[in-house]
Amino acid sequence: MRDFWRRFRRNKGAVVGLVILLLVVLLAATAPWLFPGSPWDMAGAPFSPPGEMGMLLGTDSLGRDVAAGIAHGARISLLVGAVSTAAALLVGVTLGAVAGYLGGIADDAVMRFTEFFQTIPSFVLAILLVAIFTPSIGSVVFAIAIVSWPPVARVVRAEFLSLRGREFVQAAEVLGKSRLSIVLTDILPNALSPIVVLSSLMVASAILLESALSFLGLGDPNLMTWGFLIGSGRSVIRLAWWMSVFPGIAIFLTVLALNLVGEGLSDALNPRLARQRGGAA
């Protein structure tokens, strides 16, 4: 574990990403104390620019505090990112494990099923699903999970395929262990590193997807989100740039941080690859 941390620290970008990410989490956690009350309430005169009338990041067209919106929006963005990624991992890892370990017909069936989802443009599918199930936080999470599990299934299948032929798995086979216990205790722990790296990137893309859905007005109407803030500021962007720009920066920083952390994790989990990359540069 100490070793892991030492390797992670070698990637300066990853440390910066982790710090940003922790700040965002902190912001989300302290939102109710920093900005008590609902972010939907009027807090000042409409269209106040940043810094005026005690509004750090200005107000929107209805006089709502943009800073409060961002802080409360962080809660929703992180929540959606985490929950939908967890759901996508559950589906993707299970299907990928079945395909990779059993091989043969099971593999063919699962992979064709996966391709069926991959052939539909994911954003269009997400819009469609949210529209069908009426926008709510549940349907948004569901839609994002549905469109983001196929890459997980493919990665897990590839890992399982290569690990299945390794001698320690054959040894477990010869010891007479059950299939389930071989998959859970022998193969899965050794396939974890790519899954961890992939999931950090999936959280980032889930946040982007959620923002895009909210921007189109398909977010949960009762929850303040970053995408909604940008969407509502879109029509007055020349008049009040701050309404769209600050939530945009929030999305940008969070997604960038997650990507940096993902790369750092990948370096720390595959030290040999990282060293080669460093050596070539």
Next chain:
Amino acid sequence: MSLLRVDGLTVALPPGGDRPHAVEDVSFHVDAGEILCVVGESGSGKSISANAVMGLLPKGLPVRQGSIAFEGRELLSLAPEAMRKLRGERLAMIFQEPMTALNPLMRVGDQIAEVLRVHGSGADAARRVPELLAAVNLPDPAAIARSHPFRLSGGQRQRVMIAMALALEPALLIADEPTTALDVTTQMQILRLIREIQSRRGMGVLFITHDFGVVAEIADRVAVMQRGRIVEQGPAAEVLNRPQHSYTQALIAAVPHGAAQARAAITTAPVLELRGVEKTYRRGGFFGARAVVRAVHDADISLRQGETLGLVGESGSGKSTLARCVVRLVEPERGTIAYHGTDLRPLSRAGWKPYRRRIQMVFQDPYASLNPRRTVGDTIAEGPVTHGTPRAQALERARELLRLVQLDPGAMDRYPHEFSGGQRQRIGIARALAMEPELLIADEPVSALDVSVQAQVLALLAEIRARLGLTMLFITHDLRVAAQICDRVAVMQRGAIVEQGPTSEVFAAPRHAYTRQLLDSIPGRGWTPPEL
């Protein structure tokens, strides 16, 4: 003046390694027309020395001291451009892995022509390429020149590599374990070829190897390396038969003798009988031709209680497939696998489970056969736990087994990466023994190990077998190892057993032509290691 003279060469290792220098104060020389063998175990610095001569050291390994003089010129101070010109033209190298050293997308002839072209003699490539391919004894050079590397066997590729190295008639050939990845019969052909070309052209050869048999076969002079230093150097006959340094003596004592002693015939009841087992691999279909490989056929064996049967053959002979059929890692299409009279082949996964206790396996690769994320204790205990032994009891037993395989019981809570190859192989053996099996299948258990470690593991296996009365099916490609440990041997070729009998009889009077060929190919068969 020597062709190549290396003086006091010291190459640093990156900080944090197990020693400060990869090679330290190494001095040797190669004269025109002689073969110098550098012998050592893995990590002894023999390849680093060779790469230093070629100017191919990786960035992390800087030369700290010393000089490398080639034909009177100092190589270490040479500009990269001048060194590039020298490489290929005067200095040539062949590598261990003929599979990856050739460009897979280029025809073999074009690759050799490229060497000529780069050094400015591309004009007569059309004439020289077939000539070179013929010089390395490849049949039908014109056809070989037109084929891509994947069409060629390992031995053929290594010949192509040698042809490439010889293209510009270098004065010094460096061969880094050129036969290690090859089968024993191919190895012998390549060794003869290098010998022949060397004497025909009067080249100097720097030959890196770990195998004393190969040394006995090919060397004029020998340098023995241990942990980055040359501990002994001298004429081959001198070093092989009267080694002075204790390390050389230990290495030579560890070489399997290859002499099979007669053993009493075993007449106990059969434990395992294979009848008419067949396994065929099919691939392709849809587009292109279907390829059918008969991996195992006509391979009937029977194994008596307490007996060790050696299954010997070259790569692709089907010996591992046959062994894997017995433990059902591979499912054969036909035949009976009778264990004490019960046919195991038609059993279901659940039906097999009771037999898992009785039949266990030791794997080849000590680095791949242990789960890297599980402690040694759990690895050894997991088999019995799976079969219902309480965990505490299984762990207690694991501790005893570690003592049995001569490891410290303190190893229980450590992870596999903290152990060396030989220690890992002991852990693998302990894992198999934890089930208290009656039949042990050992699939090349020592071929990934250095020779001194190999000797220890073989001794351990022999001792355990005697103590526990194990029956063993021992798969190996190394006839010297088979001679040392097996009561009977079965020789496999292309999926079939061509000869079977008591080890001493097969070695003394082989009946099948292929067995004779295998025996003739044992490197260093003319050399009997001295009793030390």
